[in-house]
Amino acid sequence: MKVPIVLMRGGTSKAVFLKKEHLPSDPTQWSAFLLDLMGSPDQRQIDGLGGGNSLTSKVAIIHSSELPHIDIEYTFAQVSIVDQTVDFKGNCGNISSAVASYAIHTGLIPPVEPITRTTILNTNTNKLITAEVEVHNGQVVTEGTIEIPGVPGTGSPIYLTFQAGEGAVTNKLYPTGKPIxxxxxxxxxxxxxxxxxxxxxxxxxxxxxxxxxxxxxxxxxxxxxxxxxxxxxxxxxxxxxxxxxxxxxxxxxxxxxxxxxxxxxxxxxxxxxxxxxxxxxxxxxxxxxxxxxxxxxxxxxxxxxxxxxxxxxxxxxxxxxxxxxxxxxxxxxxxxxxxxxNHKIQGIKVIRTARVLLSGVAYTKNQFDYATYRQTV
The missing domain is CATH 3.10.310.10 (Diaminopimelate Epimerase; Chain A, domain 1)
Structure with missing residues (x-):
């Protein structure tokens, strides 16, 4: 099966970005589909798009949101290299830094110059992230002077603010009820x-x-x-x-x-x-x-x-x-x-860089059920 993808670096990680409508229509097939796409389980992921490292065996699933005051909904998937497992429990902050750039690159949101401000809902944690991306002539700016430890070279700054992060997965700040x-x-x-x-x-x-x-x-x-x-x-x-x-x-x-x-x-x-x-x-x-x-x-x-x-x-x-x-x-x-x-954290801000590495079509080894996919590819 042909699958439209964008390969992106976000911070110190790399992920395959997909629109939600290009995944199997049955969510119970998502894990098998992503394992196929990334070439897992295999230490080298030689027969897929994964890079043989947990930092490069990641997937971002994106779609426009119909919720008020939210632009993009984003689901993160950590694809295991050694096991037949895809973990959807948590978020990846580095990959979050590439979501707004992807949305602009693929036309999911309109570019606004000089800064496009995007509100992102991470569906894994049901938490909001605000991303601020530099835009020029309708395109995301990637060149800049910001250096990220762990990434060669420099890039344009992307400001991420994580809002109200308490209890992202467990609904509790302290899952056991105690700080220690x-x-x-x-x-x-x-x-x-x-x-x-x-x-x-x-x-x-x-x-x-x-x-x-x-x-x-x-x-x-x-x-x-x-x-x-x-x-x-x-x-x-x-x-x-x-x-x-x-x-x-x-x-x-x-x-x-x-x-x-x-x-x-x-x-x-x-x-x-x-x-x-x-x-x-x-x-x-x-x-x-x-x-x-x-x-x-x-x-x-x-x-x-x-x-x-x-x-x-x-x-x-x-x-x-x-x-x-x-x-x-x-x-x-x-x-x-x-x-x-008022002595309470309203948000925590970080600076990242991100860029598109590849836009194209990937091929899975197996057939999957695509209800809308066949009409769009």
């Missing part, structure tokens, strides 16, 4: 914090994993990754997603395990040296059971909210004194900005 939980793992007790803001994350201190906190992805051993997955599995059960031993298959994308440590000097993956004074917190995230090469945007959003809340296991580490939060990760340092009114 004590768990027993391998006969040891450790404190964790499970926080659901933009996406659910489970935080654990680096020292409790035998780490310093400045490790790069290749320096985290398979044994440590296995321990992390055991902790994440317990957190998934505490969130009510599934049993702990089922987490890898039934809820592989959320909660995302996140390792925290105090601000400290380190060398990032590009060889740049960063001083402790240039950051507020060291953070290392896992994505689909593997170390993230940078930092997920929803992870940065959730962490920023956690720092503001000042009552989780992050509290002793975070050094932030104002509304700008600096998070050190393997690719460099990411900044977020809190929008606060």
């Amino acid at each position: 939980d004590t768990i027993t793992i391998r006969h040891q007790q450790i404190d964790i914090s499970i926080i659901d803001y933009a996406n659910p994350l489970v935080y654990v201190k680096a020292e409790d994993l035998g780490l310093k906190g400045t490790e790069l992805p290749h320096e985290i051993s398979p044994e440590t990754l296995q321990l992390c997955e055991e902790i994440r599995g317990l957190a998934a059960e505490m969130c009510g997603f599934c049993k702990a031993h089922e987490a890898k298959f039934k809820s592989p994308a959320v909660p995302k395990l996140t390792i925290i440590s105090p601000a400290q000097d380190y060398v990032d993956a590009t060889g740049r040296h960063h001083k402790a004074t240039s950051m507020d917190l060291q953070i290392r995230m896992l994505s689909m059971q593997q170390p993230h090469n940078a930092l997920a945007i929803t992870g940065a959003i959730c962490t920023s909210a956690a720092i503001f809340l000042n009552e989780t296991i992050l509290q002793p580490f975070a050094t932030c004194k104002n509304d700008v939060i600096r998070l050190a990760h393997p690719g460099g340092i990411m900044q977020t900005k809190l929008v606060v009114a």
Whole structure:
């Protein structure tokens, strides 16, 4: 089957973008369709569009919204590389940064110069995101001076504001009802914090994993990754997603395990040296059971909210004194900005870049039922 697609980079991730009407008419076929399209399960995804990495095995499903004050509805899908699984539970902030550009590129929304402001509903979390994109002569501007750690080169700024992110997946800021939980793992007790803001994350201190906190992805051993997955599995059960031993298959994308440590000097993956004074917190995230090469945007959003809340296991580490939060990760340092009114977070803003990499037609191996598709392709 021929499928119209746009391949886009959004922040430090890459995804296949599809219009909703180009997916099988039966939503129960979506997972099989996306696994086929991306070439999963296969470590290399050699027979599909995936890039053999969790950061490039992503799909964005887009359609115009008929809801008042909302321009675009967007569903995120994390396609597993090693399992026959597609996870629709959470959102991806990096891919969110490309949604408005895609909508303008494909004519779903009209371009407004010099800035097109788009209100996006993420259907995974039922949360709103506002995107501000530069436009010139009716086209999205991609050239600019903004550098994103983890992305070569520079680009035009895209401003994303995540609004009212509490309880994005579990409907609770603290899914267990507590900002700090004590768990027993391998006969040891450790404190964790499970926080659901933009996406659910489970935080654990680096020292409790035998780490310093400045490790790069290749320096985290398979044994440590296995321990992390055991902790994440317990957190998934505490969130009510599934049993702990089922987490890898039934809820592989959320909660995302996140390792925290105090601000400290380190060398990032590009060889740049960063001083402790240039950051507020060291953070290392896992994505689909593997170390993230940078930092997920929803992870940065959730962490920023956690720092503001000042009552989780992050509290002793975070050094932030104002509304700008600096998070050190393997690719460099990411900044977020809190929008606060009456001592409550109204939104959290980040700057990203994005661009179209390819527009064209992809081919699936299998046949799927397309009610409207055959009339439009």
